[in-house]
């Protein structure tokens with residue numbers, strides 16, 4: 695894993711940033727985690743949709759994947775929040791700039807789930823607007839992204855077999871233990 699948490703960040707100031715494959719639970723778990731930590735919650739996908747007045751898959755269909763990646767990078771690099779739980783889009787790791795921006799202001803936690811479970815959760819990938827090459831399978835996408843999630847994460851949280859509540863607890867435990875080792 696690339697660069698660890700900035701030692702100067704305090705727990706109160708630091709953002710808790712969730713990365714991982716589409717459908718792994720960044721948005722749904724992010725809300726539960728924010729609630730448990732009494733922290734604000736921000737979903738970068740919703741932020742982009744509100745800014746553009748469009749669904750993400752419409753942006754992708756109308757303007758293409760590269761355009762969407764630029765939109766996502768600009769939206770993430772424009773964030774200026776602290777102490778916030780941030781659910782990112784699964785494709786944010788394609789932007790080195792966006793990840794550097796997130797890492798200087800927070801701890802990045804990679805939510806990981808096996809592909810067979812992801813497949814059960816996700817419906818039509820095209821309807822969901824996933825950033826992938828035409829015909830690329832979910833396994834192919836996972837293999838492509840895994841080194842990126844690994845590079846940017848301060849910790850990986852394996853979620854197989856955990857329901858929403860247990861998964862949120864696992865994320866919070868990882869976050870707390872990272873601060874314990876930091877202090």
Ligand SMILES: Nc1ncnc2c1ncn2[C@@H]1O[C@H](COP(=O)(O)OP(=O)(O)OP(=O)(O)O)[C@@H](O)[C@H]1O
Nearest residue numbers: 715716717718719720721722784815856857858861
């Ligand atoms: N631990 C869990 N157990 C069972 N289902 C879950 C769990 N976590 C999330 N889900 C379900 O998986 C689906 C996808 O979750 P969610 O939208 O939060 O994923 P995401 O990571 O934000 O995806 P995207 O990158 O597309 O925004 C939702 O229906 C959610 O309720």
Ligand SMILES: O=C(O)C1=C[C@@H](O)[C@@H](O)[C@H](O)C1
Nearest residue numbers: 716750783784785823824825
């Ligand atoms: O993993 C992806 O490729 C994506 C996930 C979503 O969160 C959105 O950011 C968008 O639909 C792309």
Ligand SMILES: [Mg+2]
Nearest residue numbers: 720721739781
């Ligand atoms: Mg989401």
